Amino acid sequence: MTRREDSEARITDALDAYRAAAHAEADGFFDDRTLEAQRTRILARLEQAGQRARVLPFPGANASVRSGTSHPRRWISAAAAAGLFIGLLTGQLLHVMPGDNWVHREPVRMGAPPGSLMAVVPAVVNTSLDPEDALLDAIDAAVTRQGASDLRAFDDLTFSEPY
Amino acid sequence: MAGRFATGADRSPLTKTGEVSASPASILATEIKHLAASGERDHARERFGALVALLQRRALRVAFHYLRNPADADEAVQDAFIKVFLHIEQYREELPFDVWFSRILVNASLDRLKARSRQQRFVAPAVDEQDERSVAQMPATDPSSERRLLARERWARVSREVAALPDRQRLVFTLSQVDEQTPGEIAAATGMSPATVRVHLFRALKRLRGVLGEQV
Numbered sequence: 069m070t071r072r073e074d075s076e077a078r079i080t081d082a083l084d085a086y087r088a089a090a091h092a093e094a095d096g097f098f099d100d101r102t103l104e105a106q107r108t109r110i111l112a113r114l115e116q117a118g119q120r121a122r123v124l125p126f127p128g129a130n131a132s133v134r135s136g137t138s139h140p141r142r143w144i145s146a147a148a149a150a151g152l153f154i155g156l157l158t159g160q161l162l163h164v165m166p167g168d169n170w171v172h173r174e175p176v177r178m179g180a181p182p183g184s185l186m187a188v189v190p191a192v193v194n195t196s197l198d199p200e201d202a203l204l205d206a207i208d209a210a211v212t213r214q215g216a217s218d219l220r221a222f223d224d225l226t227f228s229e230p231y
Numbered sequence: 232m233a234g235r236f237a238t239g240a241d242r243s244p245l246t247k248t249g250e251v252s253a254s255p256a257s258i259l260a261t262e263i264k265h266l267a268a269s270g271e272r273d274h275a276r277e278r279f280g281a282l283v284a285l286l287q288r289r290a291l292r293v294a295f296h297y298l299r300n301p302a303d304a305d306e307a308v309q310d311a312f313i314k315v316f317l318h319i320e321q322y323r324e325e326l327p328f329d330v331w332f333s334r335i336l337v338n339a340s341l342d343r344l345k346a347r348s349r350q351q352r353f354v355a356p357a358v359d360e361q362d363e364r365s366v367a368q369m370p371a372t373d374p375s376s377e378r379r380l381l382a383r384e385r386w387a388r389v390s391r392e393v394a395a396l397p398d399r400q401r402l403v404f405t406l407s408q409v410d411e412q413t414p415g416e417i418a419a420a421t422g423m424s425p426a427t428v429r430v431h432l433f434r435a436l437k438r439l440r441g442v443l444g445e446q447v
Contacts, residue, residue: 079436082443083408089386090409094292097301103291106305107283110312114276117317
């Protein structure tokens with residue numbers, strides 16, 4: 069065996085001895101009970117990591133701190149929301165569909181004295197027509213009536229050509 | 232130094248055909264990964280206990296000899312296992328789990344080392360307390376009390392020399408000697424190139440040659 073081989077063999081033996089001693093030293097600190105305890109801690113930490121955070125009640129407060137998602141509260145909230153929604157929906161429907169099928173409207177009473185502006189509106193309005201058409205008809209009727217001469221003064225002011 | 236780079240018995244051993252067979256840890260990790268992916272977290276956690284039991288001692292040896300503190304080693308190993316479970320879905324099954332785990336363990340140990348150095352800025356270190364404890368923990372395989380005492384003294388000297396190595400040399404030396412990892416495995420675990428690993432190992436052995444020579 070050469071001197072170099074001898075030196076390498078000595079180092080190899082020394083490293084083997086180092087390894088054995090290093091393992092023994094570490095195992096002296098971490099025996100089987102320590103390993104078991106560490107395993108338990110690791111699994112406990114993992115279990116905690118998988119759980120949601122909880123709200124702890126303040127000590128001494130007998131009325132327990134309840135989350136806002138208990139059953140009665142949830143039903144009350146749902147009922148209130150449903151009521152609001154139905155109310156809004158009904159209001160919208162009444163606005164969009166104001167026909168006879170929904171509301172019975174009383175005819176416009178023309179109790180105003182003759183000669184006043186209210187008198188130009190016919191007493192009976194055909195409610196079967198579209199509201200806009202009915203309004204235009206009423207305007208035509210009013211313009212063509214003799215009693216509408218009171219409006220001529222306004223026409224003269226607003227139109228450049230004679231009406 | 233044939234045994235120095237030998238692969239550990241519980242890591243991917245070579246088969247007769249030269250293929251790398253999956254280690255028990257890799258098989259278990261793959262099973263846990265599939266359980267976690269299918270939403271069976273509780274079952275996965277149960278199986279993870281078996282994986283911890285399989286690797287725990289090895290991990291503690293490495294962490295302890297790198298950090299030279301049992302409490303820090305305990306924390307680093309715990310943190311490493313927690314990280315493994317929380318990121319198990321990132322584990323690539325075609326690669327050895329042991330290498331992936333070693334990398335996570337090295338990072339956890341480095342984090343612990345940084346945390347300790349931050350603490351030591353404000354707290355005065357205990358003088359040689361660790362060395363005294365190391366001597367006391369030296370295994371007593373020799374029946375002769377005189378030889379045992381001598382062996383303890385030598386062990387204390389070796390421990391001090393190893394602890395005095397620069398960080399990277401100490402890490403490479405620990406993974407190589409305590410955990411019996413190959414330069415390739417150390418490279419994968421530390422992010423260094425295999426050539427750099429060999430250089431650090433060579434320098435560490437050169438520095439330790441004197442004190443190691445006294446051991447035999």
